[in-house]
Amino acid sequence: MKGVIFVELVNMAEDAFGEDTVDDVLRKADLANDGAFTTVGNYPCSELVKIVIAFSEHSGLSPEVLQRQFGFWMMDFFVKHYPQFFADKTNAFGLLEAVDRQIHVEVKKLYPDAKLPRFDTQRLENGHLEMIYISKNPLEAFCHGLIEACLARFDEAGEVARTPSANTPGAVRFDVALTGAGADPA
Ligand code: HEM
Incomplete structure (x- = not known):
């Protein structure tokens, strides 16, 4: 997994808990490289999961809540650093x-070593969008947060439901429903 994801997770933790605490928590987390990450490196996703668990134990917040928050954090980061992907949306x-x-296709051109998830999306009736998330990584809560952050970004009220996919083993199905007034996404 790209180093930038690790660097930003650590940045979010520093923002929430302060630098000294983060150093402490990372030191105790038994990470392969002592918690030193660079944006150009690549690290196993299992290390990311270890970091989330370490901060969960430190803060009492569940890994689910932390991953979801991280989705919001990364959305802000993407908007700031890749404005070209948002300009026409x-x-x-x-x-x-x-x-x-489009977006992950361009990301793959920029970073050929990126291992991106796959999404099958389909618009359903009544303001619903189905998104099947296919990834080897156990990051569905992170993905959930990113989807919620997309809604928040456009000030759209909605609900995101998450279930195992019935048709694709191991995949996760998101049902994104617009709930606000004028919930017409056309
Ligand atoms: C400008 C917008 C975006 C950029 C530049 C971007 C870029 C990236 C990059 C660089 C990675 C890491 C890949 C790797 O580790 O090798 C990643 C992973 C991921 N992206 Fe995006 N992304 C964007 C938007 C989104 C959005 C809106 C979603 C929401 C559905 C999303 C879902 C994910 C997920 C879930 C992962 C984790 C990897 C996995 O599950 O296997 N991305 N993205």
């Missing part, structure tokens, strides 16, 4: 559909 569904078809 006018709503959350448009952005979510573009992740697999």
Whole structure:
């Protein structure tokens, strides 16, 4: 997994808990490289999971809550550092559909060693979008946070439901439903 994800997770933790605490927690987390990450490096996703668990134990917040928060954090980071992917998007569904078809395609060109998840998206009736998340990594809560952050970014009220995919073993199905007034994503 790209180092930038690790660096930003540590940045979020520093923002929340302060630098000294983060150093302490990382030291105790028994990480392969003592918790030193660079944006250009690549590290196993299992290390990311270890970091989340370490901060969960430190803070009492569940890994689920921390991963979801991290989704919001990364959305802000992406908006700041990759504004070109957001410039022509006018709503959350448009952005979510573009992740697999456009955004991660461009990310792969920029970083050929990136191992990106796959998404199958489909618009359903009544303001629902189905998103099947296919990844070897156990980051569905992170993904959940990113999806919620997409809605928040466009000030759209919605609900995100998450279940195992019925058709694709190991995949996760997100049902994103717009709930606000004028919930027409067209
Ligand atoms: C400008 C927007 C975005 C950029 C630049 C971007 C870029 C990236 C990069 C560099 C990675 C790491 C890949 C690796 O470790 O090898 C990643 C992973 C990921 N991205 Fe995106 N992404 C963007 C938007 C989104 C959005 C909106 C979603 C929401 C559905 C999303 C879902 C994910 C997930 C879940 C992962 C974790 C990897 C996995 O599950 O296997 N991304 N993305």
